[in-house]
Amino acid sequence: MKFSANLGFLWADRPLPEAIRAAKAAGFDAVECHWPYQESLPDIKAALDETQLPLLGLNTRRGDATKGEMGLSALPDRQGEARDAIDEALDWGAALGACNVHVMAGFAEGEEAEACFLENLRYAARQAASKDMTILIEPLNVYDAPGYFLSTTAQAAEIINQLNLPNVKLMFDCYHVQLSEGDICNRLSRLMRLIGHIQFAGVPARGRPDQGEINYDYIFSHIASLGYSTPLGAEYKPMGHTEDTLGWLVRRQ
Template identity: 65%
Template sequence: MRFSANLGFLWTDLSLPDAIRAAKAAGFAAVECHWPYDTPAAEVRAALEETGLPMLGLNTSRGNPGENGLSALPGRGAKARAAVDQALDYAAATDTGAVHVMAGFAQGPEAHAAFVETLTYATARAAEAGRTILIEPLNRYDAPGYFLTTTDQATSIIAEIGAPNLKLMFDCYHVQLMEGDLSHRLEALQPQVGHIQFAGVPARGRPDVGEVNYAHVFAHIRDLGYTMPLGAEYKPGGPTEDTLGWLAPYLR
């Protein structure tokens, strides 16, 4: 198994370029991030080239304070498209493979229509550069009121849009809290999955603590033939290096 360090949570005490270097030193095979826009893309690209690590993905802007994405917000289409453009431009400058388009806090048919419209725009723009657009269901405890909450809802939207570069971000942490049955869901949804993330459940800490047996889940993912690095998106609750015991067996 290979793993990607999500630098939105890991090594947040370091600058983004230094966090990339720390991930390389720790044995990660890739990195990903949340909102890198305060760091010049040239500095990120230099660190990626120095370490040889690919950047797998980044998020569209959350929007205004208290928001969690713009793409499903009725009446915010222009801002949502601008956020997509910003993310894809940064992805191009850093050779990042995927952009997670964040839906935001919204409900109802108008929100669905807004999300589909933004995703249609995003997939068309991303296809020009061979990039993937990801959508991710978030759980109701951490993100109450978020538009996208289940894998069924996400895969229905993926089918509705029909773009080959629109994929599901399967975060084991969120899926376990909302739906459970990780092994069967991973197997059934594998054709729609563009990236897999994980964290301990229910505290979103290191993956070797909590109710999910990730040794089993990782082995199952391997047996399904999934070969991309899995995203470690957990809150370390202290120095990141002190939480990496789970990674050591996979580096031997």
């Protein structure tokens, strides 16, 4: 089993190039990030080249973070901004060799929001295809992100199946799924053909994966049995120095 460090949370106190080097030193096989746009793209690229760590993905911009926004692509009155964010993320991803872009939906509901999200995902998929990249959508749990447009794997699967585009996939975050739906292993089995990336964290605190109610040794074995071999994304809040939380990784090396 291989693992990716999500640098939105791990080593978040360091500039992204330094965090990439720290992930390499810790033994991670890949990295991913949230929003790298305030940092130096050439410096990030240099760190990726130096460490030879693949960048699995990044997110489209949230929108106005000071207002708590969590994406724009399901907001009918923000389509121009949403597409600018998609283009930006794909440009950065292509320059950094990233595999995926997570298109964030935002806080919205109803048929108009769904139609807007579908239209923006079609646009994103077309743009991503020319860069050999995949678009990801991710359900967020109802406790951390109440009102987020996408909240369940069933809803995400319906959207992906309706689009029927080969480069639109599900980001399956075990933390979010456990809080909103549970039944992680059966859902992984049913949805594997739609999954483009898997993430994990301890539940309920979103801390390190060897603490909390989930037996990740069992889940990781189940994922391996399904033939999934892409690095799994460690997207948890260290609650201290990241290095002090990596016992779970050391035991698997």
